[in-house]
Amino acid sequence: MRSLSVQWKITLMAGVGILLTVFVLTGLSFYFSSQNQQLVSEQTFTSLRNQSEALVKIQSERQAIYVQQYMDEATYRAEMLAQSVLFLKFNAEENYTNSAELRGSINELLRRSVNNFPNIYSAFVVFEPNALDGEDNNYHDASYVGANSIGRFAPYWSKPLNQEAVQRVFTEEQIENTSLNAAGRAANNIFSCSALSQNTCVMNPTFSSEESGRHLISSITTPLIVDGKSIGIMGIDIKLNTLQPVINDVDNNLFNGVGNVSLLSNDGTIVAWDQGENRLGDRYTPQDGLPEMLPSWLSQGDDFIGWSDSQRTLLAYTPVMLGNTTWGITVQLPAEQVLEEAIALDSAIQAQRSASSNIQIIASVMIGGFGILVVLFAASRLVAPIKQVVESLKEIASGEGDLTQRITVTQQDEVGELAIWFNRFLDKLQDTIGQVVVTVEEVSKTAGEAAHVASNTRDGSESQFKEVDMVATASEEMTQTSAQVVGHTETAVYAAKEADSAAQEGQQVIQLSAGLMASLVNRMDSAVPIAKELESNSENINEILKVIEGISEQTNLLALNAAIEAARAGDQGRGFAVVADEVRLLASRTKDSVGQIHTVIDDLQQGTRSVVGAIEEGNQLAGDTAEQVSKAVESLSQITESVGAIQAMNEQIMRAAEEQQAVSGEVNRNVSNIRELSEGILTHAESSADIGQRLTEISERQKALASQFKV
Numbered sequence: 001m002r003s004l005s006v007q008w009k010i011t012l013m014a015g016v017g018i019l020l021t022v023f024v025l026t027g028l029s030f031y032f033s034s035q036n037q038q039l040v041s042e043q044t045f046t047s048l049r050n051q052s053e054a055l056v057k058i059q060s061e062r063q064a065i066y067v068q069q070y071m072d073e074a075t076y077r078a079e080m081l082a083q084s085v086l087f088l089k090f091n092a093e094e095n096y097t098n099s100a101e102l103r104g105s106i107n108e109l110l111r112r113s114v115n116n117f118p119n120i121y122s123a124f125v126v127f128e129p130n131a132l133d134g135e136d137n138n139y140h141d142a143s144y145v146g147a148n149s150i151g152r153f154a155p156y157w158s159k160p161l162n163q164e165a166v167q168r169v170f171t172e173e174q175i176e177n178t179s180l181n182a183a184g185r186a187a188n189n190i191f192s193c194s195a196l197s198q199n200t201c202v203m204n205p206t207f208s209s210e211e212s213g214r215h216l217i218s219s220i221t222t223p224l225i226v227d228g229k230s231i232g233i234m235g236i237d238i239k240l241n242t243l244q245p246v247i248n249d250v251d252n253n254l255f256n257g258v259g260n261v262s263l264l265s266n267d268g269t270i271v272a273w274d275q276g277e278n279r280l281g282d283r284y285t286p287q288d289g290l291p292e293m294l295p296s297w298l299s300q301g302d303d304f305i306g307w308s309d310s311q312r313t314l315l316a317y318t319p320v321m322l323g324n325t326t327w328g329i330t331v332q333l334p335a336e337q338v339l340e341e342a343i344a345l346d347s348a349i350q351a352q353r354s355a356s357s358n359i360q361i362i363a364s365v366m367i368g369g370f371g372i373l374v375v376l377f378a379a380s381r382l383v384a385p386i387k388q389v390v391e392s393l394k395e396i397a398s399g400e401g402d403l404t405q406r407i408t409v410t411q412q413d414e415v416g417e418l419a420i421w422f423n424r425f426l427d428k429l430q431d432t433i434g435q436v437v438v439t440v441e442e443v444s445k446t447a448g449e450a451a452h453v454a455s456n457t458r459d460g461s462e463s464q465f466k467e468v469d470m471v472a473t474a475s476e477e478m479t480q481t482s483a484q485v486v487g488h489t490e491t492a493v494y495a496a497k498e499a500d501s502a503a504q505e506g507q508q509v510i511q512l513s514a515g516l517m518a519s520l521v522n523r524m525d526s527a528v529p530i531a532k533e534l535e536s537n538s539e540n541i542n543e544i545l546k547v548i549e550g551i552s553e554q555t556n557l558l559a560l561n562a563a564i565e566a567a568r569a570g571d572q573g574r575g576f577a578v579v580a581d582e583v584r585l586l587a588s589r590t591k592d593s594v595g596q597i598h599t600v601i602d603d604l605q606q607g608t609r610s611v612v613g614a615i616e617e618g619n620q621l622a623g624d625t626a627e628q629v630s631k632a633v634e635s636l637s638q639i640t641e642s643v644g645a646i647q648a649m650n651e652q653i654m655r656a657a658e659e660q661q662a663v664s665g666e667v668n669r670n671v672s673n674i675r676e677l678s679e680g681i682l683t684h685a686e687s688s689a690d691i692g693q694r695l696t697e698i699s700e701r702q703k704a705l706a707s708q709f710k711v
Contacts, residue, residue, distance in 0.1 A: 010375065010378075011372070011375050011376045014371075014372075014375040015371070015372040015375055015376075018367075018368055018371040018375070019368050019372075022364045022367055022368045022371075025364075026360050026361065026364045029360055030360075049307075049314075052314055052333070053305050053306075053314065056305065056314060056316045056331050056333065057303075057305050057316060057318075059250050060250065060261075060316050060317075060318040060329050060331050061318050063246050063247070063249070063250045063318075063329055064318040064319070064320045064328075064329050066246055067243060067246060067263065067327070067329070068320050068321065068322065070119075070242070070243065071202065071218075071238075071320070071322050072322075074119065074120075074236065074238040075200055075202070075220050075222070075322075075323060077113075077117065077120070078200070078220045078221070078222050078234060078236045079222050079234075081109065081110075081113060081123065081234050081236065082222045082223070082224055082234035084109055085106055085109065085125055085224060085234055086224055086226065088102060088105050088106055089132060089133075092105075092133070099132075099133040099135045099138070099139075100145060102132070102133055103132070103133075103139075103145040103146055103147070103153060104145060106125060106146070106153070107145065107146050107155050107157070107167065110123040110124070110125065110157040110165075111157050111165045111167070113157075113236070114157045114158065114159045114165040115159060115164060115165050119238050119239055119242065120159075120236050120237070120238060120239075121158060121159065121208060121215055121217050121236075121237040121238060121239050122156060122157060122158035122159070122208075122217075122236065123156075123157050123235070123236045124154070124155060124156040124170070124234075124235050124236075124237075125146075125153065125154070125155060125224075125232065125233070125234050125235075126152070126153075126154040126170055126175060126191050126232055126233050126235075127152060127153045127154070127224070127231060127232035128152075128195075128230075128231050128232055129150065129151075129152050131231035131232055132153045132231075132232070133153075135151075136150060136151030136152055136153070137151055138151065139151040139153075143167075143168075143169045146167065146169060147169065148169045148170060148171055148172055148175075149171065149172060152172070152175075153232075154169055154170040154175065155167055155168075155169060156168050156169065156170055158208070158237070170191075174187075174188065175188055175191050176188060189203070190203055190219050190221060190235065191221075191233060193221060193324070194221040194222055194223040194230070194233045194235075195223055195232070195233050196230075197223075197324065198223045198225060198230055199223070199323065199324060200220065200221070200222045200223075200323040200324070201220070201221050201222075201325075202218060202219075202220050202322040202323045202324065202325050203218055203219035203220070203221070204218070204265045204266065204267050204269050204325075205217065205218045205240055205265055205269050205281060206218075206219075206281065207281050208237070215239050215240075215241060216239070216240045216241060216271070216280050216281050217237040217238060217239055217240060218237070218238055218240055218265075218271075219235055219236070219237050220235060220236055220237075220238065220323070221233045221234065221235035222234050222235070240271055240272070243263055243272045244272045244273075244277065244280075246263075246272065247261050247262065247263055247272040247273065247274050247329075248261075248274055250274075250329070250331070259331060259332055259333040259334070260274065260275065260330075260331070260332040260333075261274045261329070261330070261331050261332075262274070262275075262284075262329070262330050263320075263327065263328075263329050264284065264294070264298065264327060264328055264329075264330065265325070265327050266298055266325045266326055266327060267283065267298075268283045268284050268294070268295070268298060269281060269282070269283055269284075270282055270283070270284055271327065291308070291313075291315050291317075291330065291332065293315075293317075294317070294330060297317040297319075297328060297330075298326065298328055301319045301321070301326040301328075302319065303317060303318050303319055304316065304317040305317075307335075311335065312334065312335050312336075313332055313333065313334060313335060314331075314332070314333040314334075314335065315330075315331070315332060316329075316330070316331040317329070317330050317331075490654055500640060500644055504640055541597075541601050548590065549591060549595075551590075552587045552588075552590040552591045553587070553591065555583060555584075555586075555587035555590070556584050556587040556588060556591070558583070559580045559581070559583040559584035559587060560580075560584060562577075562579075562580035563577050563580040563581060563584070566580055
């Protein structure tokens with residue numbers, strides 16, 4: 001870069017600036033174009049997503065309402081038929097209508113309902129045994145009036161394709177069959193659900209078994225309740241094929257039928273499906289392509305609208321509440337069709353941006369090349385006058401220092417101004433060089449004198465440095481001695497603290513011993529009255545024993561008198577004599593026992609007296625010991641105070657030693673600083689001598705240089 005000419009430097013720098021500007025502007029254009037496309041794409045996709053979700057939700061909710069209304073109408077019809085059956089039963093009871101006429105009336109009601117309502121495939125009633133009229137025993141196997149083998153009223157009316165309604169009867173095996181079917185429910189759930197719950201029940205869809213045409217039907221049953229008790233059920237089977245157009249209508253109204261719309265019962269049975277009727281009545285499988293979350297949707301009964309985890313499918317679920325169960329409408333739409341307009345718009349914007357980018361790149365290259373050519377031409381025009389000045393300077397420089405030459409000024413721009421000021425510079429330089437020639441002689445003389453002074457200064461600085469070095473060594477030794485004193489003082493302070501701590505611990509131990517000894521004296525004092533009381537009680541026992549001994553002697557005398565009286569009585573008093581002997585023997589044994597107790601009591605009294613004496617003696621010794629412990633506590637207190645005073649004195653000594661060490665360190669640092677300064681002065685003195693020598697040499701060279709200029 002330094003070897004290039006000014007023209008090429010200007011061209012290169014301006015060209016780089018132009019190219020950078022073009023590249024930056026082009027890059028910013030690309031960036032903002034990309035940001036705009038991304039913003040438009042995001043806003044478009046978001047708007048279409050929201051609109052699609054709203055559209056799908058509205059369509060599915062609208063059809064869910066239609067399905068619910070259709071099923072609610074059928075439920076209402078079943079409940080009305082149930083009320084009609086109960087009215088016929090009540091009317092027959094009030095008017096004493098015979099049972100055959102009642103059963104015929106109900107059969108006629110069912111037949112007319114099946115024939116007159118096209119959406120009702122069949123109607124049936126099942127009463128509990130004898131719950132209708134109490135005359136089931138009179139109608140065994142009377143199917144003509146809707147009775148089965150045990151006479152229970154259980155008619156079933158159905159209408160084959162384009163024919164009149166026909167009747168059959170539910171058998172007891174069908175009504176009482178509790179075995180589980182494929183759905184895990186009891187086979188007789190159609191009869192037991194409403195009877196047990198006393199509510200309307202909607203059964204899962206199934207196919208009719210008529211040979212003339214299979215229909216997908218759903219049974220709706222409602223209980224027959226009298227006085228709060230269920231006496232039977234009323235049910236109808238409604239055709240579900242009318243719901244297939246509803247699902248097809250939803251599919252056709254959503255993006256031209258590209259989605260997947262289905263109506264499912266609570267157990268997952270396909271009620272209606274836009275993919276065709278071949279799977280109606282079957283349970284859905286993962287191969288059907290229905291959402292993975294469908295089981296939780298059916299079980300929870302909450303609506304859902306959102307996108308799949310892969311964001312490739314729009315999913316919607318709308319529950320349909322039907323009595324004791326919940327059905328649901330599911331909608332699946334591929335994102336490619338839902339967002340087709342957004343994708344097309346994004347592709348168009350991308351193509352337009354790509355074309356614009358190519359045009360911008362071509363324009364940028366052309367503008368950059370043209371700018372570089374303009375800069376190259378302008379640089380050559382700007383550099384031409386400078387080249388003329390350079391040629392003039394070459395002539396001056398090649399004239400062996402001739403400062404009398406001047407540049408001829410031919411233009412009034414910056415280059416002309418440069419020539420004018422350069423001529424003025426030569427004028428000033430010519431005068432300055434003349435003065436330099438005169439000054440060089442004086443500098444040469446002064447340099448010699450400075451060299452001599454610097455040599456003398458260096459010798460003096462060497463002597464000063466040696467003396468300061470000795471002082472620094474002595475100061476360092478004094479500092480080390482102070483550090484040792486501080487260390488010994490710290491050891492003494494630590495030992496004093498340990499002694500003070502030990503004395504305090506000993507004082508605490510003796511104080512504790514004094515307390516325990518005082519407790520012992522108190523215990524001994526309290527034991528003396530107890531022992532004396534024991535001695536007194538022993539005396540009382542002796543008195544009692546004396547009384548007992550007197551009683552035994554009296555008893556002995558009485559027994560002796562009784563024996564004498566018995567002897568006088570002869571044979572008649574022989575038994576009394578035996579008793580008197582026994583009493584005398586017992587009195588004798590009592591006297592002996594009292595004597596033994598006397599001996600034990602005497603020993604006890606003697607022991608008690610010994611205990612009392614020992615307690616009194618121990619009490620005296622404990623008191624003396626307590627006095628000695630108190631004196632020991634006072635002595636340890638004095639020792640603690642003395643150790644504390646020693647510790648305080650050691651701390652004062654340690655602080656004084658630390659201060660001395662700090663002062664010694666400060667002196668040592670000051671001496672070190674003086675030594676360093678002396679060493680620096682010596683170095684500067686040596687440098688001054690060298691500088692003086694070089695100054696002499698430089699003055700000689702200045703003479704030689706000044707002689708080269710012509711002034």
